[in-house]
Amino acid sequence: MFYLYRVKTTQNIKIAVDAVVFGYDTSNGLSLLLIRRKFDPYQGSWALPGGFVLDAESLEEAVTRELKEETGVHINYLEQLYTFGSPKRDPRQRIVSVSYFAIVRESAHQEPEATTDASDAAWFNVTELPNLAFDHQTIVNTAIERLRSKVRYNPVGFELLDTKFPFSDLEKLYSSLLDRPVDRRNFKKKIMSLGILDELNEKAPHKGAGRPGRLYRFNRKRYDELVRDGFHFEL
Amino acid sequence: MFYLYRVKTTQNIKIAVDAVVFGYDTSNGLSLLLIRRKFDPYQGSWALPGGFVLDAESLEEAVTRELKEETGVHINYLEQLYTFGSPKRDPRQRIVSVSYFAIVRESAHQEPEATTDASDAAWFNVTELPNLAFDHQTIVNTAIERLRSKVRYNPVGFELLDTKFPFSDLEKLYSSLLDRPVDRRNFKKKIMSLGILDELNEKAPHKGAGRPGRLYRFNRKRYDELVRDGFHFEL
DNA sequence: GCAAAAGTGTTGGGCCTACACCCATGC
DNA sequence: GCATGGGTGTAGGCCCAACACTTTTGC
Numbered sequence: 069m070f071y072l073y074r075v076k077t078t079q080n081i082k083i084a085v086d087a088v089v090f091g092y093d094t095s096n097g098l099s100l101l102l103i104r105r106k107f108d109p110y111q112g113s114w115a116l117p118g119g120f121v122l123d124a125e126s127l128e129e130a131v132t133r134e135l136k137e138e139t140g141v142h143i144n145y146l147e148q149l150y151t152f153g154s155p156k157r158d159p160r161q162r163i164v165s166v167s168y169f170a171i172v173r174e175s176a177h178q179e180p181e182a183t184t185d186a187s188d189a190a191w192f193n194v195t196e197l198p199n200l201a202f203d204h205q206t207i208v209n210t211a212i213e214r215l216r217s218k219v220r221y222n223p224v225g226f227e228l229l230d231t232k233f234p235f236s237d238l239e240k241l242y243s244s245l246l247d248r249p250v251d252r253r254n255f256k257k258k259i260m261s262l263g264i265l266d267e268l269n270e271k272a273p274h275k276g277a278g279r280p281g282r283l284y285r286f287n288r289k290r291y292d293e294l295v296r297d298g299f300h301f302e303l
Numbered sequence: 304m305f306y307l308y309r310v311k312t313t314q315n316i317k318i319a320v321d322a323v324v325f326g327y328d329t330s331n332g333l334s335l336l337l338i339r340r341k342f343d344p345y346q347g348s349w350a351l352p353g354g355f356v357l358d359a360e361s362l363e364e365a366v367t368r369e370l371k372e373e374t375g376v377h378i379n380y381l382e383q384l385y386t387f388g389s390p391k392r393d394p395r396q397r398i399v400s401v402s403y404f405a406i407v408r409e410s411a412h413q414e415p416e417a418t419t420d421a422s423d424a425a426w427f428n429v430t431e432l433p434n435l436a437f438d439h440q441t442i443v444n445t446a447i448e449r450l451r452s453k454v455r456y457n458p459v460g461f462e463l464l465d466t467k468f469p470f471s472d473l474e475k476l477y478s479s480l481l482d483r484p485v486d487r488r489n490f491k492k493k494i495m496s497l498g499i500l501d502e503l504n505e506k507a508p509h510k511g512a513g514r515p516g517r518l519y520r521f522n523r524k525r526y527d528e529l530v531r532d533g534f535h536f537e538l
Numbered sequence: 539g540c541a542a543a544a545g546t547g548t549t550g551g552g553c554c555t556a557c558a559c560c561c562a563t564g565c
Numbered sequence: 566g567c568a569t570g571g572g573t574g575t576a577g578g579c580c581c582a583a584c585a586c587t588t589t590t591g592c
Binding site: 123164 | 312314315316317318355356357358359360361362383385386388389390397399401537
Binding site: 486488489492493509511512513514515 | 553554555556557561562563564565
């Protein structure tokens, strides 16, 4: 099909994407990937990685590209979060930001590269975030809320852990995300009864003292099958 | 503050909002408000109400304005749904649509006005929708999914009913949304134990045969208090 | 051998499910 | 008086929460 007419609106709004990228490790807890802004406004401030959408790319492609350009990290999970569009959120001109929620796995949770696009990129513990540019703190709050509620009925939590992990890591993760102690025996009983974890014949490498734990692996194939059959969990 | 610089991106993308507006009544079930397009593309097709965002208004203001202009109905509940932005979703040029999920209360669920902006506006039963313009069927599917999952842990369901309603209306609503029979006694026990419904000393007006039921009213104040104290329900 | 973390079962109570008969009203 | 829909209670099973001691490892 070929269309002659054009859209008649004159509109002076730009579209950007921003990503709230979570990482986790057992000793430091939940952390977030930020970049330092090279240019005004908010030059030198920390901000979410992101940028303008190119005319020919999808929104997901835009986030993926920006993340690669600005931080170099490998993204493991990505979903759309919310669109922030109040007229005054950017002092230059109106910019609507489609925000995304992303997770980087622990093993890939290494030093981000400082690239040409951002003067710096670094992980921050979510409890010790610096002041953020624009309305990015609001976006971060929305993302944390999403993460906290989502882990209760969806296995996104496993995206935060290494592919193989000792059971206690999972327990610590949930205990920290849900912000309450988790009973070890009850939690293990419940998770194992879901049948979505494979128990491996390997033990965790030692870190400090204590008995090393057996390793487990999330079985996505099995999980997807269960979901197809109407399965639903709730923690 | 006064800024001299401008945004450097040249971007040829427009921003629109679209609304999936739900209505409900006990006899016809769940319905959806559509407009008939006056202009190409998809002239004459049914589509979601919506339109371009003006430079100075927020996204919510844009949806509210468009709904008023195109349908004249009074919106009772509004939340952002999802942002659809694939490059080819509009044949004219790239348009990113921030979609909204809206509810019109049964009592206000009257004939929409045909206004100057749309050649026609009408309610359709969700099970008998016409072919929709653009990717609007995808948006509708997303909205229905959201509604179905949301009623299970959030009192949006009450927004679909009249402010005063007989208990059986609530039961029918849930049974239709959850797409399974609901045990009358168990359902009532559960809902009443939440303490978020006021039992009124009024009986429902007669419609046809049968004993008239007592009327109930959702107590939002009480609900908000409970939520503040960490309350959460699950059906 | 001691410090640190992993592994492991049982019991009581509460909640959820299943289930059927009588009541109020209109015609 | 009959048809239609409203209103009501109980019993069994399942799931969830509470709870503590033993084992393995490093040092």
